[in-house]
Amino acid sequence: MKYQLLFFLSGFVLVLGLTPLFRKLASKLNALDHGGAGQKENLEPVPRLGGAAIFFAFVLPLLYLLLNRSGDKFQKEIAAILAGSFLVFVIGVYDDIKRASVWSRLAIEFAAALLVYSAGIRVTSIANPFGGILQLGWLALPATLLWIVVITNAVNFIDGLDGLAAGTGILILVTIVLLNWGRINPLLILAVFPLLGALLGFLVFNFPPATIFMGDSGSLFLGFFLSSFAISASTGAPGSKIAWITILAFSLPLLDMVYAVLRRWYRGLPIYAADKDHLHHKLLEKGMAKRKVLFNFYGANLILMLILVFLVKVNLKPLPMFLILFILSLAAFAGFQFLSDLNAADFVRKIFRLFKLFRRRRYYSYLINRFERGVEKKKGLDEIRTHLDKLFKDYSLTAVEIRIEVSSQPDLIYRFGDVNNLESAMRIEFPLLRERISCGRVILQKQLGDEYILCIGELADILSKYLSKVIK
Secondary structure, eight states: HHHHHHHHHHHHHHHHEEEEEEEHHHHHHTOOEEETTTTTTOOSOOEEEEHHHHHHHHHHHHHHHHHHHHHSSHHHHHHHHHHHHHHHHHHHHHHHTOOOHHHHHHHHHHHHHHHHTEEEOOOOOEEEETTSSSEOGGGGHHHHHHHHHHHHHHHHHHSSSSSHHHHHHHHHHHHHHTTTTSSSSSHHHHHHHHHHHHHHHHHHHHHSSSOOOOOHHHHHHHHHHHHHHHHHHHTTOOTOOOTTTHTTTTHHHHHHHHHHHHHHHHHTTOTTTOOOOOOHHHHHHOOOOHHHHHHHHHHHHHHHHHHHHHHHTTTOOHHHHHHHHHHHHHHHHHHHHHHHHHOOHHHHHHHHHHHHHHHHHHHHHHHHHHHHHHHHHOSSHHHHHHHHHHHHHTOSEEEEEEEOOOSOOOEEEEEETTTOTTEEEEEEEEEEEETTTEEEEEEEEEEEEEEEOOOOOHHHHHHHHHHHHHHH
């Protein structure tokens, strides 16, 4: 126990000394969070790069440990986790200073996850709720990579409130250790204590009101280590707890990330576009102080930790355990619905409507591609007229007119239905282009209350392309 305490104090003392240095460095490098439209609530610029202090306070004691041991299987696992952590830490530092693209971040995260997988840290099986274990086989690779990358970004997503990511990381680490106590190699447990000390020490500077943020350098590294450690700690656990019990230790970050992804996807925003609609922002909007919000999240994590430890200790059969987990999931969703002010039925209807629109968009795109294949080798308007009729009929248009500009009075060359019947009609008009010069007009008419006229830009382009060829 004395070594665990020594490593804990090493991480704690080191982060207390390193954080002020990186705070000054962040100010000099202009690695500052200005708040505003991002996730943070700060009104004044706050230095980032606190993750660098956490990283080095964690790594330095472990390097001493690794240099004084050799040939240990778990030593190789720790070395792989450290190497992967270093990769995501570097891209995080770059992102804090220069802003990295989403794709470069994901590429580094997958590369780091692959490094961990190659060291034997893998999700190889999942528990069957009706008994037994399902071996993943070749699916172990994508399952491991997906788990690590998702958790890495989930922790990154919740880093929008002073002290939230650091405190959540502490509680998750403690939960994983307690869930797998007695099965974890002592060396692996020892590796956790410098990080626990570093995170606790960092809260001295990051607790509301924060004087420094951990930034992406800290949240990405923390998420990567937690996900990798969860796999390594659960290896050989009965029922493959990494798939069901341990995953619930991450339920709050995962719930927040899923909500963020769905919210941004529904609004048509990039998934990585920062906003102020996370669960902690919702509580702040309800008038709670930052510290009260933070303690609410700590309390929820603590209650969850106790429930999970209890479920493991009572050693329930798979089916009752899954029923309890399902009830917990419903409770979490109810809490999420309350915090997000979202009507569940309305949300489900909107999701189904989005899928319906997506399917219609794919259908209209198919109609346009079918029309293009049919008229590709046609040379006259009469030859493509039948294809136009079929296209507009299947497009559910009530009327279409196509006119060409050969004189001061445009000539009507094609009509489908009656465009003069304007009752309850929606009309769209666009030019026919030949070498970017208008050579005619197209009028589309559709019944109001019907489906949207989707893929209109693609339709306009394809009509201009082929009508300009056949019009003399």
